[in-house]
Amino acid sequence: MSSGRSSRDPVEHSPLLASCSPAGLYVASLDGRLVDCNEVLARLLGYGSREDALAAAELALGGCVAGGASAKPPPASAIETCLTRRDGSTVRVLRTEALTEGRGERLVVGAIVDLSSSRCTEERRRELSEQLRQAQKMEAVGRLAGGIAHDYNNLLAIILNYTSLVMEELDEQSPVQKDLAEIKSAAQRAASLTRQLLTVSRRGLAQPVVLDLRDVVRGMEGALRAVVGGGVDLAIALGPSSCRVLADAGQIEQVVMNLALNARDAMQDGGRLSIEARAVRVGAAGSLHDAHPAIPPGRYARLVVGDTGSGMSDDVRTRAFEPFFTTKPRGKGTGLGLATVYGIVKQWRGFIELASQPGEGTRVEIYLPLSARAAASRRGRAPHAAPRRGEGGTVLVTDDEDAVVTLASRILAQHGYTTLTARGPGEALRVCEAQRGRVDLLLTDVLMPEMSGGELAERLVKLRPDLRVLFMSGYTGDALDGPLAARPDAAVLGKPFTAESLLRAVRRALGGAA
Secondary structure (H helix, E strand, O other), rough: OOOOOOOOOOOHHHHHHHHOOEEEEEEOOOOOOHHHHHHHHHHHHHOOHHHHHHHHOOOOOOOOOOOOOOOOOOOEEEEEEEOOOOOOEEEEEEEEEEEEEEEEEEEEEEEEEEHHHHHHHHHHHHHHHHHHHHHHHHHHHHHHHHHHHHHHHHHHHHHHHHHHHHHHHOOOOOOOHHHHHHHHHHHHHHHHHHHHHHHHOOOOOOOOOEEEEHHHHHHHHHHHHHHOOEEEEEEEEEEOOEEEEEEHHHHHHHHHHHHHHHHHOOOOOEEEEEEEEEEEEOOOOOOOOOOOOOOOEEEEEEEEOOOOOOOOOOHHHOOOOOOOOOOOOOOOOOHHHOOOHHHHHHHOOOEEEEEEOOOEEEEEEEEEEEOOOOOOOOOOOOOOOOOOOOOEEEEEEOOOOHHHHHHHHHHHHHHHOOEEEEEEEHHHHHHHHHHHHHHHHHEOOOOOOOOHHHHHHHHHHHHHOEEEEEEEEEOOOOOOOOHHOOOOEEEEEOOOOHHHHHHHHHHHHHOOOO
């Protein structure tokens, strides 16, 4: 503010205070002409500097809020109103004013707060609060899922594989075959539910590769058309530029399919499902950053899935990503579809936004950071030569669950592999020391009581540097990152495994064709 005036003159008070205030401060005549102001008000009015605002003879703030007729100045009063800026646009503000005496005339001292900015801040605060609430829910679900996944996946592997073994032994026409098929189907559904719970909490087993989001969508077109049915018009739009991201291909397919299924269910009478994949830039003002302030500036692959279905109410929309929340009838949904999508997107450092109104359809936008990497994931590895002893090889199987060890060694032995078994890491060390030069592959669980699978692999590789390693895991947490970082050539077999997935993983680990 200006200086050199009397102590009663309001325009001489603290230039530093005025410059630090987040509000626009001013002194004006009763007809709204500016006498003095700070830089904040000048910018709010659309001027480049305080001097420019004061030099504008035509500038007017409008009538005085406090009124000017009374002999004694009234207390400060405030109203919410619109302020016209230099370019003719308006901005919603909270205007607070009081009358005072200065330079022999009655003046107005006021402050103006930009409500659009305040509301934006408040919306951002609510958004961050909701994100924190969602993250806490995911963490709780993750702890629950992680606590049961290890033992549960072991049990499911046993149920699935022994059911398959019995089915193979029985005549195809046996009436028991149907019963066994029901058992196997139920176990598979249970395994799928466990995977979803782990994915929701971002603790699922993932195999990241660099993939083009457009290729994923393009490759799913046939399956999507079959899923949505003839009553829904499917429109796919793919951008011209590469949409390469680092993610698990199966998980990204799951994202697309889950969103498509939700859209189909929202269009019982038919409609239009649109899927778009393109590269975009979120950056400075005027770009997509204006519409998506929660997304950091950068280059992203954007997946948009929109439908013309029934839409969501505000209450449903705010809870859409919650685990187990569903509006479908009992038995028609688990409430994990959108929660799984959310977990996958967050696992790959992405962002997701949902827009929906009743009767106006739903639009989901997903932003995944573009990858500059050309190779596949860090878990990719150069192929090994085939093992020395024929087409099989010697596999040391270890797990803290005896039934899993017995099951895996039985499957491998039936398909030409020599198997050695160990009930836990301690016994595995003793077996390997006694069988120097005979072990080609270590097949080990990750989470075991004596030591982790990663620690066991590290100690055994010292005994035999060319030993290959295949980890078994249904729940990673942080347990798998260390072993894979230390041994980037190691492979991972997800639990619960089937005979087919086990044999395929062992062949890959030993350098054979999958």
